[in-house]
Amino acid sequence: MTTPASLAIHETRDRLHELIVIDVRTPGEYAGGHLPGSLNIPLDRIQRALADIRLAADRGDVLIVCASGARSENACRILAENNITAATLSGGTSAWTADGHDLHRPEGAPATWGMERQVRLTAGTVVLLGLLLGLLVHPAFQILSAGIAAGLVFSALTNTCGMAAMLAKLPRNRPDAADLDNTLAALRRR
Incomplete structure (x- = not known):
């Protein structure tokens, strides 16, 4: 299987305002800091969101983001299998912050561990x-x-990481159904 297309940090920075950014990390990781304007659809929920992501991809370029790039590559492969084109952020949010860019942290968000x-x-x-x-x-x-x-x-x-897959199922790392519904509604509006 081919590796999904990736955008370098500088390309992402220059195009961030025009990209539809989907963060596939857990809700806890997302709350700890994410790219400005990104929406959180955890990797284990990506199948449920396919129709909404397809509609968004028809309106603009989709960028999938995670901490290092591994989960976003997996998400891009799932999307490609469903005829949805998306790119991944090279190096993920770790590379984004290492390059000196800030992550958005909502006020009052609890401290979380990646x-x-x-x-x-x-x-x-x-x-x-x-x-x-x-x-x-x-x-x-x-x-x-x-x-x-x-x-x-x-x-x-x-x-891959089986332990991460198991830990992602813990309540702290799982989205509330209402949160995912709100995220998908926001994706439809973009």
């Missing part, structure tokens, strides 16, 4: 727990640590 930080905390906790239980209780507990290590290697090789 998905990568959540994955690092969870993986580190399970590895440490496996090692400690392996030393203090029974060596078989070290299988936990080995399982996480294998999962991280697989994640790097396939550019």
Whole structure:
């Protein structure tokens, strides 16, 4: 399968006012900071939004954004399978901020952790727990640590993350149905 088209940071900055920007990170990540004017449609909800994204794509260029570019590439592939053309932001919001651009943070938004930080905390906790239980209780507990290590290697090789997919299902990382409906309504108005 081909890699989706990507826009460089400077191209995105210059065209931001004319792009339809969809952020596919979790609602918690989105609330922690997003590109100005972007709408949040989490990757696991993209199928539900296909009709509205198709209508938006008929009116303008669609840019899909995530933290690093991996989830936005997956979203672009899903859209392409449904005959919707979209590009991804090269390097995601991490590259955007590294280039000196600000992310929009709504007033009163709760402090949140990005998905990568959540994955690092969870993986580190399970590895440490496996090692400690392996030393203090029974060596078989070290299988936990080995399982996480294998999962991280697989994640790097396939550019997917099963742990992130599981963490995205936690209530803090899931959109309220009303929030998604409001987002889709806003997308229809663009």
